[in-house]
Amino acid sequence: MLRIAVPNKGSLSEPASAMLHEAGYRQRKDSKELVLVDPENQVEFFFLRPRDIAIYVGSGRLDIGITGRDLLLDSGADAEEVLALGFAGSTFRFAGPAGVATGVKDLEGRRIATSYTGLVAQHLADNGVTPGALTKLDGAVETAVQLGVADVIADVVETGTSLRNAGMEVFGEPILVSDAVVIRPTDAGDDPRADQFLRRLQGVLVARRYVMMDYDIRAERVAEAVALTPGLESPTVSPLHSEGWVAVRSMVLRKEAQRIMDDLWAIGARAILVTNIHACRL
Ligand SMILES: Nc1ncnc2c1ncn2[C@@H]1O[C@H](COP(=O)(O)OP(=O)(O)OP(=O)(O)O)[C@@H](O)[C@H]1O
Ligand SMILES: O=P(O)(O)OC[C@H]1O[C@H](OP(=O)(O)OP(=O)(O)O)[C@H](O)[C@@H]1O
Numbered sequence: 001m002l003r004i005a006v007p008n009k010g011s012l013s014e015p016a017s018a019m020l021h022e023a024g025y026r027q028r029k030d031s032k033e034l035v036l037v038d039p040e041n042q043v044e045f046f047f048l049r050p051r052d053i054a055i056y057v058g059s060g061r062l063d064i065g066i067t068g069r070d071l072l073l074d075s076g077a078d079a080e081e082v083l084a085l086g087f088a089g090s091t092f093r094f095a096g097p098a099g100v101a102t103g104v105k106d107l108e109g110r111r112i113a114t115s116y117t118g119l120v121a122q123h124l125a126d127n128g129v130t131p132g133a134l135t136k137l138d139g140a141v142e143t144a145v146q147l148g149v150a151d152v153i154a155d156v157v158e159t160g161t162s163l164r165n166a167g168m169e170v171f172g173e174p175i176l177v178s179d180a181v182v183i184r185p186t187d188a189g190d191d192p193r194a195d196q197f198l199r200r201l202q203g204v205l206v207a208r209r210y211v212m213m214d215y216d217i218r219a220e221r222v223a224e225a226v227a228l229t230p231g232l233e234s235p236t237v238s239p240l241h242s243e244g245w246v247a248v249r250s251m252v253l254r255k256e257a258q259r260i261m262d263d264l265w266a267i268g269a270r271a272i273l274v275t276n277i278h279a280c281r282l
C-alpha cells in the first residue's frame with residue numbers, strides 16, 4: 001500500500017482532506033483518527049502534524065505527503081516538492097515596528113524571533129548576515145517584539161491582519177512564497193503507485209481551474225470563435241442540423257469564462273453553456 005502523510009491540524013488540514021476526497025480517496029470522519037486505510041485505492045493515510053510531515057517522508061518511512069513549501073524547506077529533511085496544490089498560499093517575511101529595517105542586510109547583529117529558524121538561518125547565511133540572536137518560538141511570534149524578546153520577526157503572512165494588529169510592517173523582499181505541496185523522498189525513483197496518486201491530484205487541479213464551454217456559432221465565424229476558445233489541444237467542432245451552424249466544445253480557464261462568453265456573444269455565438277468538470281485525466 002502507498003503510505004501517505006496528511007496534515008492533521010491547522011491551515012493545511014481541511015483543504016488537503018477536501019482535495020483527497022475529490023480525488024476519490026476515503027477521508028476520516030473524526031478529526032481524532034490518526035490512521036485511515038483505504039483498501040479500495042490501496043493507500044494508507046497517516047494524519048500527522050504539518051511540521052513533522054517532511055521528516056517522516058524524508059526518512060523514507062512514508063512514501064509521499066502533503067505539507068507547506070515553507071515547512072518542507074524549514075525542516076531540512078531529505079524530501080522534495082513534486083507538485084504544488086494551489087491552496088494554503090502565504091508569503092514568509094521579515095517584519096518589525098515601522099522603520100526598524102529596510103531589508104535583510106540591516107539585520108546584522110539584530111535579534112530575530114521566528115517559528116521557522118531553519119528557513120531564516122539559511123536566508124541570512126545566503127545573504128552573508130549574522131544575527132545577534134535567532135530565537136525559535138512556537139507561535140504568536142508577533143508579540144515577541146512588544147515583549148522585548150526580539151527586534152524583528154520572520155513569519156507567515158497571509159492577509160497581513162496579524163501584523164497590522166501588532167503594529168508592525170513587513171520589510172525587504174519576501175523570503176519565500178509558499179503553497180501546499182506534495183513531497184516525496186529526494187531521488188525516490190519511479191513508483192507507479194505514487195505516479196497514479198499524483199495524476200489523480202493533477203486531475204483535481206485541472207477540474208478546479210477549468211470549465212467546459214459549449215456554444216453554437218455560424219460556420220463562417222468559427223475561426224474567430226476558436227481563437228477565443230483554443231482549448232488545451234484543439235476544440236471539438238461538430239456540424240449542427242441547421243445548415244450553416246456548428247457546435248463548439250472547449251475547455252477554458254474558469255476565471256476567464258465570463259469574459260470569453262461576452263466576447264463569443266459579440267461575434268454571434270448563441271446557446272453558450274458552461275459546465276463544471278467533475279474529474280479528468282489529461
Ligand atoms: N494564515 C495562515 N497562518 C498560518 N499558516 C498558514 C496561513 N495560511 C497558509 N498557511 C500555511 O500553512 C502551513 C502552516 O500550517 P500549520 O498547521 O503549521 O500552522 P497553522 O495553520 O498556523 O496552525 P496552528 O498555528 O494552529 O498550529 C504553512 O505552510 C503556511 O504557509
Ligand atoms: O496574515 P494573516 O492572515 O494574519 O495570517 C498570518 C498569521 O497566522 C498565523 O498565526 P496563527 O493564527 O496560526 O497563530 P500562531 O502564530 O500561534 O501559529 C501566522 O503565524 C501569522 O501570525
Ligand SMILES: [Mg+2]
Pocket residue numbers: 139
Ligand atoms: Mg500558526
